Amino acid sequence: MNSRIKITKSSQSNVSKVDFSNIPFGKVFSDHMFSARWKDGEWGEFEIIPFGNLSIHPACLALHYGQAIFEGMKATKSVDGKPLLFRPEMHADRINASANRLAMPEFPEDVFVEAIHSLVGIDADWIPPTEGSALYLRPYMFADGEFIGVRPSDSYRFLIFTGPVGPYYAKPVSLLAEEHYVRAAVGGVGEAKAAGNYAASLLPTELAKAKGFDQILWLDAKEHKWCQEAGTMNLFFVINDTIITPAADGAILKGITRDTLLHILRDKGYKVEERAISIEEVQEAHAAGTLQEVFGSGTAAVIANVDKISYQNNLMQLPPIEEHRIAHMLKAEVNGIRNMTIVDKFGWIVPVKESIPA
Numbered sequence: 192m193n194s195r196i197k198i199t200k201s202s203q204s205n206v207s208k209v210d211f212s213n214i215p216f217g218k219v220f221s222d223h224m225f226s227a228r229w230k231d232g233e234w235g236e237f238e239i240i241p242f243g244n245l246s247i248h249p250a251c252l253a254l255h256y257g258q259a260i261f262e263g264m265k266a267t268k269s270v271d272g273k274p275l276l277f278r279p280e281m282h283a284d285r286i287n288a289s290a291n292r293l294a295m296p297e298f299p300e301d302v303f304v305e306a307i308h309s310l311v312g313i314d315a316d317w318i319p320p321t322e323g324s325a326l327y328l329r330p331y332m333f334a335d336g337e338f339i340g341v342r343p344s345d346s347y348r349f350l351i352f353t354g355p356v357g358p359y360y361a362k363p364v365s366l367l368a369e370e371h372y373v374r375a376a377v378g379g380v381g382e383a384k385a386a387g388n389y390a391a392s393l394l395p396t397e398l399a400k401a402k403g404f405d406q407i408l409w410l411d412a413k414e415h416k417w418c419q420e421a422g423t424m425n426l427f428f429v430i431n432d433t434i435i436t437p438a439a440d441g442a443i444l445k446g447i448t449r450d451t452l453l454h455i456l457r458d459k460g461y462k463v464e465e466r467a468i469s470i471e472e473v474q475e476a477h478a479a480g481t482l483q484e485v486f487g488s489g490t491a492a493v494i495a496n497v498d499k500i501s502y503q504n505n506l507m508q509l510p511p512i513e514e515h516r517i518a519h520m521l522k523a524e525v526n527g528i529r530n531m532t533i534v535d536k537f538g539w540i541v542p543v544k545e546s547i548p549a
């Protein structure tokens with residue numbers, strides 16, 4: 192590959208220190224990271240460097256006003272050991288949609304994709320071999336302008352680091368439908384992967400945890416009635432053999448896993464609806480015995496089964512997880528496509544272009 196990316200390899204790898212059979216989510220980082228800078232109106236200084244700390248000015252704009260966005264994506268290995276990416280262009284498009292909403296410069300898609308290929312190629316030994324595990328990739332951009340007036344920054348950093356991860360949720364999650372706090376309103380930044388969305392979710396989530404729930408089922412900001420997301424995931428309901436997911440109405444993140452699941456389901460002939468779904472409808476379905484499954488989807492979690500939902504002190508217990516056949520089927524499909532034991536008829540898998548010799 193004739194690259195615009197300057198590569199400086201780390202003098203030694205930490206990969207041998209990792210216990211791939213027991214990886215906590217988000218605490219282990221691989222040897223290298225990609226870095227770029229935007230200044231004087233353009234992106235440059237594309238490089239892959241040893242993973243390490245950043246140095247930033249105390250007035251760094253992102254720290255004060257939250258001009259910061261990110262992506263989450265995964266690289267896996269085929270059963271015969273080839274490093275693979277999953278829908279990288281879609282992540283490039285989404286980070287640029289987030290950038291637009293936060294008045295940040297778009298990052299060139301070709302450099303994004305090349306950086307991912309090079310980084311995963313260099314750190315391919317960090318991709319866990321076990322099904323359900325992956326190398327998590329964290330592209331992100333933040334305003335590093337040194338100024339505390341409120342306006343878009345005149346300089347930005349774009350970085351990608353990676354780390355091996357196991358499943359995000361080790362067990363089914365319980366949800367509390369939240370009637371006071373909101374995640375996002377139409378016209379806000381809920382559709383963007385903006386750092387501040389996640390900061391705003393922390394207090395309500397801690398309060399839900401104190402009541403014994405794992406995550407929040409977010410309801411809409413206006414009527415506190417329409418289901419939006421579950422924690423950091425998109426949300427799916429199976430009612431009477433129909434799979435329903437809240438429509439992307441401007442307040443919901445357009446999840447790439449969400450899109451992946453919708454394609455698989457429609458291709459297999461399931462009845463799928465993207466539409467507004469109220470928490471009352473969920474409650475009525477539960478009372479009628481037609482609420483078969485609920486699950487969340489996201490890059491980190493892939494699919495997280497939901498075992499119970501509480502709304503207005505009414506606890507809805509879902510059928511036993513073994514009976515959540517659609518969630519199980521989808522998980523097996525996504526994992527199978529990602530290790531190439533299932534044919535990728537959608538063209539989502541992109542083999543890493545080259546492994547750079549150590």
Ligand code: COI
Pocket residue numbers: 262263264389423489490491492
């Ligand atoms: C992802 O699924 O990649 C997410 O963005 C969730 C993350 C905040 C852990």
